Amino acid sequence: MDDMDQPKGAGFRKRLIVGVVVAALAILAAGTLLNVRFGRAALQVAKDQFNEEQLVVSRNVKYWVERQIVFLSQELLLAAKQIEGSAPQAEAVHTLLEPCFQRVMELGVAKIEITQAERGLAYVHYPNRPMVVDIAHAPGLLPAQASLPDGPAVVISDPTIDGSDMYLKLSAPLVHASLDSIAFHLNLSWFLGPFLKHIRSGKTGYAWIIDGQGRFLCHPHAAFIGKSAFEARQERDPGVSHVLINTIQRERMLKGREGTGSYEAAWHRGITGKIEKLIAYSPITVSTVPPQNWSVAVVAPVYEIEEAVRKIHRWRAMLQALVMLVVVAGGGALLFFEMRWSRLLEKTVQARTAALKRSEENYRSLVESAEDFIFTLDGQGNLLSVNSFTANFFGGRPEELTGRGVDLLFSKEVAARQVKIASRVFESGKSVRDEFELRMGTGEIWISANFMPLKSETGQMGAVLCIARDITENKKLERYLINTEKLASLGTLAAGVAHEINNPLGVILGFCDLLVRRKEPCSQEYEDLKIIERQGMHCKQIVENLLSFARVGRETTNETDLNACLQEIIKVVFHSLEMKGIELRTEFAESLPKVNGDDRQLQQVFLNLINNAAAAMPEGGVLCIRTGVAGGGKKVAVQVQDQGIGIEAEILDHIFEPFFTTKPEGEGTGLGLFVSYGIINKFGGSICCESQTQPTREKPKGTIFTVKLPVRTGEEKWRVES
Known part of the structure; x- marks a missing residue:
């Protein structure tokens, strides 16, 4: 069969x-x-x-x-x-x-x-x-x-x-x-000739003008000029009929009309024979009193147009033949490949399936390699999928977490909050953003999460995709900016208070000095007045510190070598630290670029930081001062690290506030870090603090103050006290 x-x-x-x-x-x-x-x-x-x-x-x-x-x-x-x-x-x-x-x-x-x-x-x-x-x-x-x-x-x-x-x-x-x-x-030849000789219609067409009597005023054939247009052609070509052109000249051109037409001629620019020409003519009004009209004609041979049209037709015919050839070849190819079509279709399906699989693998690789928290939830808060970064962060494997509740990863409060958000996404079908805090060991991190609906091909909600990112550094920066604004306001307020205190304080100290001079040095009154004078001078020093922070200075372009600045301070405090049993270690970077700043004020900042570090180590320890380049070479950093008792997290945000101190009464004014912050900020820098009251694997016990100042480029101007 x-x-x-x-x-x-x-x-x-x-x-x-x-x-x-x-x-x-x-x-x-x-x-x-x-x-x-x-x-x-x-x-x-x-x-x-x-x-x-x-x-x-x-x-x-x-x-x-x-x-x-x-x-x-x-x-x-x-x-x-x-x-x-x-x-x-x-x-x-x-x-x-x-x-x-x-x-x-x-x-x-x-x-x-x-x-x-x-x-x-x-x-x-x-x-x-x-x-x-x-x-x-x-x-x-x-x-x-x-x-x-x-x-x-x-x-x-x-x-x-x-x-x-x-x-x-x-x-x-x-x-x-x-x-x-x-x-x-x-002279009409001078008048019309230069202009008309540049008139071209097509490749070889030209223009000529006749007057109201039918005489040629201008013509490429100079022998025609001055002769009757009806007689000149007949004299040149007596064997050719000029009825058409004569009719156009007599009935149209000499009567001042405008139009187009065609006629037969016996020659054209050296070519002889029967030649059809196209003509377009317009009347020229020379004068109205007395009335005088000329007529200009522009002529060109038809064979120029026929040649271009034939060329187009030849290309069109070739194109039609090519199309037919393609159609025939296509039909033959269709018959030839009829038996192989199923096999090719099968191969195409296999190739597309493999490409889809590779695309899925690439997508999975992208999700797995991302350093973000990526997971999906159902409506009850169960984990449907977890990427490797999330599993590794919480100490597990993706397959172990899949199918478990989200409370396995987060605290009860955070988990309940996420389940509630997932329910909202299921109900509304819209994305929801949220921020929450995670406590990890002795520290905390802030997470920004975006919960998005995942829909099937039919548009039904299947799951909620959560993509979360660690924004702890952004939160720190936000806290730093808020602290900066708060300190600026406090500085303005403190400066106003200092000015108000300074005047009566000067009066008190003046009268106190006057009374001291009148009393005997060994009398009780003399000793009492000296106590008043010492306490008044102490108040005066506090006022001076406040005014120093808020004082508007003059612009300066001084440059400072932080290594040299720190060396000067070390000479001052070295023996004091040695007496307290504190070992001083320095790690200064070589060829450190210079920064903008005032030596005296920067030395005041570093002296405050060193004194605070020494006060935090009453039983001795190691004080390390480091310098180096930060911010991709745009900043110079100075770190002062101690092994002291550390600063509690709840008071860390208040250390730069005026009059805030943890020292016993009478041992500090609470203005050292406040003034230091103002000086560093004035020179375009930043100062931050990290502290650990309990040692961990990652961080030892103690406090690190980091000061960063911009590298001098020769164009900055900063304000220093005048």
Whole structure:
């Protein structure tokens, strides 16, 4: 049975191929016929469009000629007005006309003529010399004299032939005691030739102009100029019919109409034979009184357009043949690959399945390698999945935590809060953000979590995805900024109080000094006054410290070497530390960049930190001072580390407040760190504290103060006390 099916299948494929070929040939024949008809229609459209473009060119020529004639008329009237107030001598008039001549000469004015009928003379001015001509000997100079109007108007004569050139005369009357009129003699070849020779329509098309009598005023074939347009062509090509172009000239162009058309000619720029040309023409208004009109025509051979259209048709035919070839080849390929299609489809499915698997593995690798807390919850708060970072952080493995409650990771309060948030996400279908605190051993960390809904393909809520991140450092920075603002406010308040105390304190100390001088040194009154004086001076020192913190200083650009600054302080405190049984260790970085700051004030800061460290180690210990570069080389850091009793976490946020101290009464004012904070902040730096009251594996017992100051770049200015 299989043997019988194979011939049937082969016959079917053969019939199918024959059908495809026949259909392709039929479509190709129909396409060829349509292409021929379309080519004819496209050629006619191209002709019409090309003629419209030629019409635009003819209009541009028309507007240019009319503007130039108006310009020459205005120049003529301006020259007439200038002459009316001048002397009649030829030399004076020539000098007066020279600027005008320079302007109009470029447009083709060959000479300027001024008539003086009373003396029978005509002054003809050429570019470089005046010439006096007797009217009786030159009657052709004033053919339009009798037609001049009485007012300030310009009369334009019909074009006249003088030798091989044609001239146009523009005349205007003169209101002068002895002079009658002024005229421009315009050489039309000079006037029209330079402009029209640059007119191109297509590749070889050109423009020509005829006057109201049908004479050529400008034409690329110079022999036509001055001749009748009806006779010149017939004389050149007597065997060719010029009925179409003569009809266009007689019925359209000479009657001042605008339009387009076509005609047959026997030559075109050296090419002879029967040539069809396209023509576009526009009327030119030369003057209205008396009325005079010319007409400009722009012509081009049709074969230029036919050549371009045929080229397009050839490409279209090639494209159609290529399309048919592709269709036939595609049909054959379809038959050829029919049996292999299922196998290729299967391979494609396998490849896409493998790609999807790789994508899933990449996604899982991305989630597993992320250093964020990523896990999913159901509506009851059970863990559906946990990434490796979360499991490792809480000391377990992902498979051990999956399916367990979220309270396995967090405290009861935090777990209950997360279950409540997950329920809200299930109900609303919207993301919820939250921040919570985790206590880990002796420390704490802050977590920012984003709970997002996970929906299935049908849009049903399946789980809640939680992505959480450690924001402890951000919280510390926020706390630092709040502390900075609080200290700034306290500093302003303390400065105001200090100013108010300073005045009565000065009075007390002054009178106390006066009374001390009046008492005997060994008397009881003397001792009592000395006690008052000592306590008053103590109060004065406190006031000075407050004012030093809040005082507005002058700008300075001093640079400080922190290593040298610390060496000076160590010389002062070394013996004192040795007496208290404190070992001083220094770890100074070499080639430390300099910072902006004042040596005296920075030494005051470091002296306060060293004294506080020594006070925290009453039984002795190790005091370590380190310097180094921080912040990617933009800051210099100084660390003062002791092995003292440490600072409790609840009072760590208050150590920079004024008058806050943990020392016994009478041993401290509580202004040391307050003033130090103000000095460091003034120089654009920061000071922070870390303390451990109980030793851990990660951190020993004691306190570390870190001061960071920006590296000097030569442009900063800081304020120091004045």
